Amino acid sequence: MNLEFIGGFQIFLGVLARFWPVWIALAIILVLTISFKKRLGLYGQLFDSYVGIAGVMICLFWVFTAIFSGTIAPFDPLGQFLVMKDALPGAIEPNSGQVFLFGGDKLARDVFSRMVYGSRIVLIIAPAATMFALMVGTTLGLPAGYYGGRVDSILSFLANLVLAFPVILLFYLLVTPGIMDTPIPYSMAGVFFLFPIIFFSTLFYTRYKHRPALLAVQLGLTLLIGGWIYVGLVFNADPLGIISIRPNELNIFVAVVFASSPGVFRIVRGLVMDIKTRDYVAAAQTRGETPWYIMLWEVLPNARGPLIVDACLRIGYTTILLGTLGYFGLGLAPESPDWGTAIKDASRLLRATIHPALPPTFALMSFVLGLNLLADALREQSLKD
Known part of the structure; x- marks a missing residue:
């Protein structure tokens, strides 16, 4: 059949049109931010520079793309249309009349829809x-930097032990199918x-221990x-059915947290060792505040x-890592539309058809x-402060 x-x-106009919910959301955010910039603290200060505006807008673009992916994508990311196998960009699907804006892949799926749904994953x-890596690293880095001595030596040794292990090999060991089926x-x-629960419980207890009623609520x-x-995450037994995670997704999640936490630990430890010498910390110690109150508040x-700043950079590193794992076949399920898996699938036929590999690659790069x-x-704003 001729397409x-x-x-x-x-095609360019069609892509712009498909993202209409994103453009509306970005316009609303931009107008509100400019109108109330002085009241928005650090977020408002980001709009004082073109770099900050560009960073915020690009990140929000993909956030809203993930939120409105069901409206933006014209097809099911797993839907197959046999006649559209390896179709070039701009091909019109005969039955629905819809356009494959970025063409079709080797399994006759819409590349544009898979890129859009990949942003959600x-x-x-x-x-x-x-965020979980930050919780783990912060919870362990605070006492290491504050107490020093044996506590610091033990925790630093464990962190350095993980950091000394090759990252790719570490992920290979944690994400391979043989490990997935073990406890x-x-x-x-x-x-x-458990670390987020411990962190926030300690946070509220140290702050409101003299106000029992408020502490009980917190x-x-x-x-x-x-x-x-x-x-929901550990036992996949959410009674409300809202939180659901597959075994391979859990493995990737755990592997990322395990590999990222030592880096956060070292940053927090170094910051605490510097800040604990300040006068306001000495004043809190003079008031008789507990060590955990001083660390947390x-x-x-x-x-x-x-x-x-580190959290923003680390999300980017994690995104690249997910793409790398997907490319090596160690990521999510083979049919997943995540960007790494899409790049891997397209790279096998790169010499014959290049168009399926470009959209997920540019999406990953732009995010x-x-x-x-x-x-x-x-970083610029923190230096000014």
């Missing part, structure tokens, strides 16, 4: 895994996912929400600048670029 095609300019796993990933998840909500997420807030620009803008 009909649209021209390059029509990347923007769930990468930021979430980074190791679930045991590691059970340990790592701890109750922490244990309820934390326990719900914990049961005096030291950590003053270390937020470098940690926010990481946005995170790097955002981190640069945040």
Whole structure:
């Protein structure tokens, strides 16, 4: 069957049109931000430079793409149309009349729709895994830097032990199918996912221990929400059915947290060792505050600048890592539309058809670029402060 095609300019207009919910959301955000910039603190200050504006807009573009992916994508990312196998960009699907804007892949799936749905997977796993790594690294880095001595020696040795192991080999060991079927990933998840609950419980206890009524509410909500997420992630037994994670997704999640936590630990440890010598920390010690109160409410807030910058960069590193794992076949399920798996599938026929590999590659590159620009803008603002 001979396919009909649209021209390059029509493809460009078609892509712009498909992203209409994203353009509307970005316009609303931009207008509101400019209108209330002075009241938005650090976020508003990012719009004082072109680098900050570019970083925020690129990141928000992919965030809204993930949110509105069901509206933007014209086809199911797993849907196959046999006549569209390896179709060139701009090919019109005969039955529906819809255009394969970026063409079809080797399994006759719409490349554009898979790129759009891939953003949802990347923007769930990468930021979430980074946040858990921050929780683990921060919870261990605070006492290491504050107490020093034997506590610091033991925790630093464990962190250096993980950092000394080759990252790719580490992921290969944690994500290969043989390990997936063992209790190791679930045991590691059970340990790592306790850290947010411990962190926030300690945070609220040290702050509100003299106000029992408010403390009970804070701890109750922490244990309820934390326990719900914990049961859903570790045991895949969310009673509400909202949190659901596949074994291979859990393995990748655990592997990213395990590999990223030591880096966060070293950053937090170094910051604490510097900040604990400041006068306001000595004043808190004179008042008789407990060590954990000082760590969480005096030291950590003053270390937020470098940690926010590191979080942005680390999300970018995690995104690249997910793409690398997908490229080597160690990522998500083979049919997953995530960008790494899409690049891997397209690379096998790269000499014959290059168009399926380009959209996920540019998507991955642009998202990481946005995170790097955002981190640069945040670094500039932290230096000014």
